[in-house]
Amino acid sequence: MAGVTTESDCPLHKIYFDNAATTFPKPECVPEAVLHYMLHQGSNINRGCYSSAYAAEEMVYETRELLRGFFQGPDSRNVIFAKNVTESLNVLLKGFLRPGDHVLVSSLEHNAVMRPLRQLEEWGCGFTRVPCDREGGLLLEALESCLTPKTRLVVMTHASNVSGEVLPLAEVGAFCQAHGLRFFVDCAQTAGVLPVSMTQLQADALAFTGHKGLMGPQGIGGFLLTEELSRQLTPLLSGGTGSLSHEERMPDFLPDRLEAGTLNLPGIAGLRAGLLWLEQKGLSSIQEWELELTRQLLEGLKPLEQKGLVRVLGRKTLTENRVGIVSFQTLSRDMAEVAYRLDTEYGVQTRVGLHCAPAAHRALGSYPEGAIRFSFGWENTPEQVEFSLEALRNILL
Numbered sequence: 001m002a003g004v005t006t007e008s009d010c011p012l013h014k015i016y017f018d019n020a021a022t023t024f025p026k027p028e029c030v031p032e033a034v035l036h037y038m039l040h041q042g043s044n045i046n047r048g049c050y051s052s053a054y055a056a057e058e059m060v061y062e063t064r065e066l067l068r069g070f071f072q073g074p075d076s077r078n079v080i081f082a083k084n085v086t087e088s089l090n091v092l093l094k095g096f097l098r099p100g101d102h103v104l105v106s107s108l109e110h111n112a113v114m115r116p117l118r119q120l121e122e123w124g125c126g127f128t129r130v131p132c133d134r135e136g137g138l139l140l141e142a143l144e145s146c147l148t149p150k151t152r153l154v155v156m157t158h159a160s161n162v163s164g165e166v167l168p169l170a171e172v173g174a175f176c177q178a179h180g181l182r183f184f185v186d187c188a189q190t191a192g193v194l195p196v197s198m199t200q201l202q203a204d205a206l207a208f209t210g211h212k213g214l215m216g217p218q219g220i221g222g223f224l225l226t227e228e229l230s231r232q233l234t235p236l237l238s239g240g241t242g243s244l245s246h247e248e249r250m251p252d253f254l255p256d257r258l259e260a261g262t263l264n265l266p267g268i269a270g271l272r273a274g275l276l277w278l279e280q281k282g283l284s285s286i287q288e289w290e291l292e293l294t295r296q297l298l299e300g301l302k303p304l305e306q307k308g309l310v311r312v313l314g315r316k317t318l319t320e321n322r323v324g325i326v327s328f329q330t331l332s333r334d335m336a337e338v339a340y341r342l343d344t345e346y347g348v349q350t351r352v353g354l355h356c357a358p359a360a361h362r363a364l365g366s367y368p369e370g371a372i373r374f375s376f377g378w379e380n381t382p383e384q385v386e387f388s389l390e391a392l393r394n395i396l397l
Contacts, residue, residue: 001006004298005037008340010052010342011346014347015203015346015347015348015380015384015387015388016296016349016351016377016380016383016390017348017349017350017374017375017380017384018122018349018350018351018373018375019086019212019375019376019377019380020161020189020212020325020355020373020375021211021212021216021351021375021377022211022352023192023211023212023213023215023377023378024377025379026215026216026217026230026270026274027215027220027273027277028116028275029135029274029277030215030216030217030270030273030274030277031217031271032273033218033269033270033272033273034174034266034267034269034270034323036054036268036269037266037269039058039263041055041056041269042057042060043056044056044242044262044265045057045060045242045263045265046213046241046242046243046256046351047242052197053278053373054081056265057148058096059268059269060081060265060268061076061212061273062272063268063271063275064076064077064079064255065267066272066275066276066279067079067208067222067224067275069193069210069218070196070223070275070278071187071191071197071198071206071224072197072198072199072200073194073198073206073224074198074226074227075187075226075227077254077255077292078222078224078225078227078230078255078257079222079223079224079252080223080225080255080258081220081221081224081255081259081260081263081268082221082222083219083220083221083262083264084209084210084211084219084220084221085112085186085188085207085208085220085221086112087221088207088208088209088221088222088223089112089113089116089184089186089207089223090116090204090236091157091223091236091237091258092184092207092223092233092236093113093116093117093120093155093184094116094120094234094236095126095233095234095235095236095258096126096153096182096229096232096233096234097120097129097152097153098261099123099124099125100102100124100125100150101125101126101150101151101152101153102126102127102128102148102150102151102152102153103117103126103127103128103151103152103153103154104124104127104128104130104146104147104151104153104154104155104181105117105127105130105154105155105156106110106129106131106132106133106157106167106179107129107132107138107153107157107359107362107363108129108136108138108160108162108163108165108357108358108359108360108363109129109156109157109186109357109359110161110186110356110357111127111356111357111358112186112188112356113155113157113186114359117155125142126148126150127357128146128148128333129146130143130146130321131363132363133282134365135163135165135314135315135316135364136160136162136163136313136314136315136360136363136364137165137315138166138167138168138172140168140171140172140175143172143175143236145178151179151181151254152180152181152182152227153181153182153183153184153207154175154176154182154183154184155184155185155186155331156169156172156185156186157185157186157187157189158183158185158186158187158188158189158190158194158196159187159190159194159322159323159325160187160189160314160325160357161189161325161355161356161360162313162327162355162357162360162361162364162366162373163313163314163322163323163325163327163360163364164189164294164317164319164322164323164325164326164327165315165322166190166194166316166321166322166323169185169362170200170201170202172201173200173201173202173203176202176204176331177202179312180215182204182205182207182229183201183202183204183205183324184196184203184204184205184206184207185201185203185205185206185207186207187207187208188207188208188209188212189212189213189323189325190213190323191212191213191214192212192213192214192215192274192278192283192286193210193213193283193286193287193290193323193324194226194283194287194323194356195283198224198226202282203231204222204223204225204226204228204229205221205224206223206224206225206227207221207222208222208224209221210267210270210271210274211224213286214271214274214275214278215274215275215277216267216270216271216273216274216275217266217267217270217271217276218275219264219267220267220268220270220271222256227254230254230257232257233258235257235258237260237261238250238260239254239260240258240261240262241259241341242256243254243256261308269280281378282303285361286378288378289378290323290324290377290378291319291322291323291324292319292370292382293324293376293380293381293382293385294314294318294319294322294324294325294326294376295318295319296382296385296386297374297385297388297389298312298316298318298326298327298345299318300385300386300389301328301392302390303397304392304393305328306329306330306355308395309330309332309397310328310330310392310396311328311329311330311331311363311366312327312328313327313328313329313365313366313371314324314327314364324375324376324377325373325374325375325376326373326374327355327366327371327372327373327374328371328372329366329369329370329371329372330372330396332384332396333395333396335352335369335371336352336353338352338372338392338396339351339352341395342391342392342395342397343393344387345395346388347381348387348388348391350372350373350374351372351375352370352371352372352373353370353371354367354368354370355373356369356370366395374388
């Protein structure tokens with residue numbers, strides 16, 4: 001089957017359905033770009049006055065430009081590289097918030113948001129979760145009642161990594177504008193799958209990771225931010241930048257002010273290749289493909305749900321306002337056992353548990369058990385979905 005790898009220690013063809021954690025496989029151009037950088041460039045940026053260093057600087061600049069255009073950001077120098085969404089959100093939250101500040105979040109947040117906020121809570125910050133309906137839809141009408149005089153910021157995921165629900169962030173961004181609040185967006189599950197525009201969302205900062213929909217390797221991500229927000233951030237990290245090296249204070253200009261130390265240059269090379277591949281492939285084709293697989297899985301789960309064997313989390317409206325993620329609980333069998341059997345007996349690789357998002361599982365009524373999650377990628381096929389449904393029927397019936 002297309003997109004399936006064979007492991008030497010296992011006779012089964014593996015079907016990978018954990019793309020919400022990291023996309024696999026990558027387009028061939030991505031590992032080729034990483035290897036090319038390590039074999040033929042290898043230089044650091046901003047530190048050398050020779051041709052390979054200049055080539056590396058050009059590659060990084062081109063990647064910033066691609067990301068600025070991809071997310072409709074303000075300027076390429078406002079694109080800041082980090083390891084991932086988690087590091088990006090830590091830099092943003094801890095750099096912006098002060099003791100006594102209050103934050104609004106959705107009830108579907110990943111621990112990439114919640115753990116920094118819990119740490120900041122110990123330092124005197126507070127937060128309120130904006131409630132969702134029973135299917136995980138954000139209750140926009142509740143935003144107003146969650147405000148306090150100390151609210152300075154709203155930070156929300158663009159799509160839940162548990163239910164696949166796409167949150168109405170354009171409306172949230174308009175709310176923030178009307179109330180003078182900063183707005184940070186976590187687009188870990190939507191970047192590279194849905195069009196994401198800082199301008200349309202009216203976001204002050206947008207955090208992304210490279211290793212999911214953007215097709216890059218692990219260990220590269222970052223964020224985009226407005227000029228005004230950049231002046232309000234205290235850098236979380238400080239160190240060498242290759243610029244203003246005669247000073248022991250961090251430069252006051254972007255991106256240097258928020259990028260201390262050597263960047264993950266092989267990762268940036270791979271991310272650049274992934275972005276160029278996405279431009280050629282087209283987001284709409286990937287989105288349509290993954291949503292068709294989502295529809296197929298949800299339709300196939302209906303008979304099992306009607307028999308009381310599974311419970312699908314989130315909305316049952318098939319492919320409306322969602323990304324290619326489906327989570328469900330098995331009611332007659334232990335979920336860890338089912339996931340284990342899917343892998344060992346059928347070669348179907350899923351993710352089971354709380355998905356680093358206990359808040360989302362509480363909102364969806366699946367805490368503390370969690371769920372089995374299928375998340376689709378560009379190389380998954382309808383044949384793989386049907387095979388997996390048959391495997392589930394064999395295990396549960």
